[in-house]
Amino acid sequence: MQEVQKLQPNSLDDWLPLTASRNGNTFSTVFHIVSSGIGIQALFLPVGFATLGWTWGIICLLTAFAWQIYTIWLLVHLAEPVPGTRYSRYMHVAKAAFGPKLAKSLCVFPVWYLSGGTCIMLIITAGADLETLYKIMCGGIATCEAKSLPGVVWCLLFICIAIVVSQLLPNLNSVLKFSKTGTVTAVVYVTLLWALTIRKGRANDVSYSRVEEGKSGMAKYANILNAIGTIVLAFRGHNLVLEIQGTLPSSKFNPSSQKMWRAVKISYMTIGMCSFPLALTGYWAYGNKVTAKEGLLSVFSQVHGHDTSRGAMGSIYLLQIINCLCQFQIYAMPAFDSLEFRYIFKKQQQCPRRVRAAYRFFFTGLISLLSVAFPFFPSLAPFMGGLTLPFKFSYPCLMYNLIKKPDQSGTLWWLNLGLGCFGIILSVMLVVATFWNLVTKGVHANFFSP
Numbered sequence: 001m002q003e004v005q006k007l008q009p010n011s012l013d014d015w016l017p018l019t020a021s022r023n024g025n026t027f028s029t030v031f032h033i034v035s036s037g038i039g040i041q042a043l044f045l046p047v048g049f050a051t052l053g054w055t056w057g058i059i060c061l062l063t064a065f066a067w068q069i070y071t072i073w074l075l076v077h078l079a080e081p082v083p084g085t086r087y088s089r090y091m092h093v094a095k096a097a098f099g100p101k102l103a104k105s106l107c108v109f110p111v112w113y114l115s116g117g118t119c120i121m122l123i124i125t126a127g128a129d130l131e132t133l134y135k136i137m138c139g140g141i142a143t144c145e146a147k148s149l150p151g152v153v154w155c156l157l158f159i160c161i162a163i164v165v166s167q168l169l170p171n172l173n174s175v176l177k178f179s180k181t182g183t184v185t186a187v188v189y190v191t192l193l194w195a196l197t198i199r200k201g202r203a204n205d206v207s208y209s210r211v212e213e214g215k216s217g218m219a220k221y222a223n224i225l226n227a228i229g230t231i232v233l234a235f236r237g238h239n240l241v242l243e244i245q246g247t248l249p250s251s252k253f254n255p256s257s258q259k260m261w262r263a264v265k266i267s268y269m270t271i272g273m274c275s276f277p278l279a280l281t282g283y284w285a286y287g288n289k290v291t292a293k294e295g296l297l298s299v300f301s302q303v304h305g306h307d308t309s310r311g312a313m314g315s316i317y318l319l320q321i322i323n324c325l326c327q328f329q330i331y332a333m334p335a336f337d338s339l340e341f342r343y344i345f346k347k348q349q350q351c352p353r354r355v356r357a358a359y360r361f362f363f364t365g366l367i368s369l370l371s372v373a374f375p376f377f378p379s380l381a382p383f384m385g386g387l388t389l390p391f392k393f394s395y396p397c398l399m400y401n402l403i404k405k406p407d408q409s410g411t412l413w414w415l416n417l418g419l420g421c422f423g424i425i426l427s428v429m430l431v432v433a434t435f436w437n438l439v440t441k442g443v444h445a446n447f448f449s450p
Contacts, residue, residue, distance in 0.1 A: 036236070127158055200307075222432075233389070400416055
């Protein structure tokens with residue numbers, strides 16, 4: 001029986017959503033990075049300050065930001081470690097560094113969680129924002145607010161729009177228009193929020209006393225670790241770095257790393273200009289009023305919603321909804337890519353349009369069910385984030401040492417080893433702390449009731 005000739009990796013890349021188009025440039029990459037990098041987690045940065053205070057809060061924020069940029073620099077230079085070899089997915093680099101079995105054990109869960117889990121968070125957030133936007137537009141009229149749809153319906157409305165849009169975007173480069181929109185909406189609504197916060201001034205009876213004061217033992221340390229985790233996990237996008245770099249053309253004399261690193265510097269300058277004012281002004285204005293259950297936007301609505309125009313409040317929520325829709329398309333693409341890879345590898349042919357549509361309906365349907373069934377998923381996000389923290393901050397350091405093999409007596413090798421080990425230790429501590437909080441404080445398990 002004649003054997004089927006296996007496709008070469010380059011042939012596979014030509015047919016997969018993440019790498020089907022490699023005609024990106026620095027500016028398209030900037031939009032992808034910024035759109036995926038500014039998320040709803042940034043609205044909870046003041047929560048970390050409420051526990052850590054000004055000094056340690058700023059130190060942790062600067063450290064997390066620098067650590068994020070450094071590990072991204074490592075990933076950018078691991079995309080093409082030697083001439084003729086190119087990795088366009090995080091998992092491929094992990095397999096080259098750790099071996100296939102260990103890489104799957106370490107990275108399969110984080111890859112799927114950071115794709116699917118983020119999409120679930122976006123659905124839950126957008127559903128709640130749609131309901132809030134409707135109530136804002138009602139202007140406090142009781143009869144109008146009484147006609148509001150149930151939370152499940154608002155989530156399903158967002159899901160339907162997201163599914164339709166996903167069918168129109170065959171590859172990551174085709175998401176560019178949505179990345180541009182996502183970048184603009186993220187920058188605008190974040191800027192509006194911290195600018196309005198400054199304009200309105202500090203809230204009455206604002207307190208800067210640390211949340212953990214008066215507590216002792218495990219409760220105190222758990223609060224401190226949770227605050228550190230809130231700041232560290234606010235920076236994201238490691239699972240998309242190599243994938244975004246895969247959309248860039250590359251040659252021997254003009255490797256993709258040059259354009260990618262240029263885009264990263266521009267992107268993180270923008271992200272920093274959004275995140276730092278948000279954290280500092282949020283804590284300055286509301287102190288420890290910003291809690292893990294209520295981010296900066298919720299607190300602003302409670303304190304200043306009555307004296308802020310409906311147009312301004314509605315604009316912020318509308319921009320956040322649009323941003324969620326745009327981010328959904330970017331974060332879902334690795335999952336689409338993985339599903340289509342299985343078909344192409346098995347059938348040895350390009351994925352037909354109807355099969356692609358079926359895979360995308362399946363994925364979006366699954367995460368839709370999970371988002372509606374587990375609307376309390378955001379309460380579990382710190383615990384899940386602790387589990388995936390090495391994927392972001394440790395593995396890139398260790399993979400660089402294993403693949404690039406810098407001098408073991410040099411600073412770079414020891415820096416990577418130290419950061420890699422510290423990240424794993426921090427991950428274990430965060431998992432223990434968040435699990436402690438879940439056990440002691442409990443979870444409001446409102447199944448199927450967003």
